[in-house]
Amino acid sequence: MAANWTTFRELLLPGGLTGRRAVESELRRAVREGRLKPGTRLPSSRDLADQLGVARGTVTSAYTQLIGEGYLEAKRGSGTTVTAACDWPNTFPATTDQSRPWRYDLRPGLPALSAFPRDGWLQATRTALTALTADDLGYPDPAGFAPLRKELADYLGRVRAVAAHPSDVVVVSGAAQGISLLGRVLRATGHTSVAIEEPSHYGAADMLRSHGLTLHRIPVDDKGIRVDALSTADTRAVLVTAAHQFPLGVVLHPDRRRALLDWARERDAVVIEDDYDAEHRYDRPATGAMQALDPGHVAYQGSTSKVLAPALRLGWLVLPPGLREAVVERKRLDDLGSGTLHQAALAQLLRSGGYDRHLRRTRQLYRARRDALLDEVTRVRPDWTPIGVAAGLHVVLRLPDGTDDRDLSARLARAGINAPPLSDYAHEPTFPGLVLGYAATTPDRLRRAVQEMGELC
Known part of the structure; x- marks a missing residue:
């Protein structure tokens, strides 16, 4: 049959x-x-x-x-x-394409998306939506939803020692828009260049360059940005990651902080402080934001991308008086303001303590993942030296001198492992390394990834 x-x-x-x-x-x-x-x-x-x-x-x-x-x-x-x-193709190109699937995606910058507080966010959204008036559902204030600006000013003052009144806060659609707004306002007010750290994130550099600003690359050492080198640059603006330098992970030394602010006062310059992941720390005490030392010369930036999820597209600027009006007007012309519903939900999450509780949980989660990565590196490749391990969501593995980190990264990519080379973040390479994000990967998978990396290298 x-x-x-x-x-x-x-x-x-x-x-x-x-x-x-x-x-x-x-x-x-x-x-x-x-x-x-x-x-x-x-x-x-x-x-x-x-x-x-x-x-x-x-x-x-x-x-x-x-x-x-x-x-x-x-x-x-x-x-x-x-x-x-x-879900990976049969062969891999020698590039770190973020849109492709990977067996192990160790690029920096991603939190544990599976740990997003869905129930807490849903409850915050329901509570916030119930409280919104009919008028709140109209076109938003381009500076941001007033209750969120108040909660952010309180939170940043408590957790990051930021000196801010709600009127100083501008809500933006993620850190990328914050950098873009500042870049365009600086260009419109006569700035022709911006100094950036070397190495640093290429995304911010590309954004600033796209708005017609020339870049001055200032080297970073074990105390942070070299202010002595900055002083010789013909610029009146600088972008720094003072609390946890990206990608090297160093904290800007107190002497360098004072020197940087002295430089800003002498030149009437703007210091853009990108506080991208300062809440995540494990082996060292918190370092307050530089903005509190001179609110008149420091533009402070943060976002929800490293604590909650990039998909929310929520960030904030705390601005000196001389920049706020121009930035808000530029924001209005760009998009009429960020969406009120997500802003209201974040305000409720901050008000209820849900944001702090989530941060407390993820600190424990990320510490366990970092420790798993470091333990396996020590076991498998003791000649790879971890750098910047005390805080953040990533670590730099310094490779033996003479290693071609781009070639190594390409070999790993062909095996389905996304491990970006340090050279991708530097105009002039300093030492060979890999920049590995660990927050989005479980301890077991991190161990397996390191084992395979050791075999391939």
Whole structure:
């Protein structure tokens, strides 16, 4: 009797497969080439055996092997499915494309998105929405939702020692918009250049350059930005990551802070303080924001991207009086203001203590992940020296002198490991290194990633 094919979950594989290794190889290839997408449910072992004309044990053995390799997963009642962790192409280009899937994505800058406080955010949204008036649902104040500006001023004063009145705070759509607004306002008010740290994040540099500002790259050492080198640059603006330098992780030394602010007063300059991940610290006490030492010359910037999630697109600026009006007007012309609903929800999360509770939980989570990464590096590659480990969401691994970090990163990329080279963040390379984010990866996966990196290197 002919088989009743309507009962089958079909899976098209080449005919003539006779052994376990052949079946296993074709399934593995289908996953790697993307023909079997993450979450795809496979036929039962009996169904696939009937389709291929092989013994059921052949398919069962192939499934078992691929489950062990991480290509497939089996759950009681759900059958066998392709695991999301294996959605990668057969070959990898030698670039760190953030849009592509990776077996291990260790790029810096991502928090643990799976730890986002969904219940807390949902409750905050419901509470905030109930409290909003009909007028609140109209076009927003381009400076930001007033209750959020109040909560941010209170929070930043308590946690970061920022000296701010709610009227000093401007809510923006993430740190990128904050940098963009400041760049355009500086250009419009006569600035032609901005100094940046070397090394530093290329995104901020590209943003400032796109607004017609020339960049002066100022080297960073173990005490932070070299203010003596800054003093020789023909500029009246500088972007710094004082609390946790990106990517090297050093804290700007108190003497350098004072020297930097003296420089700003002497030149009537603007210091843009990007406080991108200062709340995350593990082995050292908190360092207050530089803004409190001179609110008239420091523009302070922060966002929810490293504490909650980049998808919220919420950030803030605390501005000197001379910049606030121009920035708010530029914000109004850009987008008429950030969305009120997300602002109201964040205000409620701050007011209720939910933001602090989430931060307390994730500090413990990230410390455990950092420790797992560092322990495995020490075990597998003791010649790789971790730098900037006391705080933040990433670590720099200094490689042995003479290593080509771009070549190493490309080799790792071909194996599905996204480990950006330090050279990507420097105009003039200082020493070879890898910049590894650990917050978004579980301890077990971090250990496996380091083990594979050690084998490939």
